[in-house]
Amino acid sequence: MPKDWYEWHDLYNTEPTLQQRLEIVQEYIAYSLNASPDGAIRVVSVCAGDGRDLLGTLKNHPRAKDVSARLVEINSNLVERGRATIESLGLAKQIEFINAIPLPIYEGELISELPFL
């Protein structure tokens, strides 16, 4: 097991169990989005990694434009990669990727219809 969370994410490329876990998480996210009433859907993801669970789901989801999200992650390399993905998906106006340092990111509104950790 890598000591570094950035390296840990490389295991998604080789570990079938981790890939299956991601698929299941994405299915749950898609299910939750499908089940959400019309209108805005607020998402908070803490310990978000590079956000591939949520961002990978939004990539092809019809409710993507309804989602506003705050993803919180402590590893700045993962935050950088997550932000690049957000840009590439054209979701920068609605999805915020926050580096958990400094701590004040936990201040402010964290209300969410879809919180996950």
Ligand SMILES: C[S@@+](CC[C@H](N)C(=O)[O-])C[C@H]1O[C@@H](n2cnc3c(N)ncnc32)[C@H](O)[C@@H]1O
């Ligand atoms: C097991 S990984 C899971 C990442 C992602 N949720 C996924 O399933 O792919 C745990 C993540 O939590 C992050 N983390 C650990 N402590 C944290 C903290 N205090 N605040 C925010 N993120 C943290 C790590 O950097 C790591 O990326």
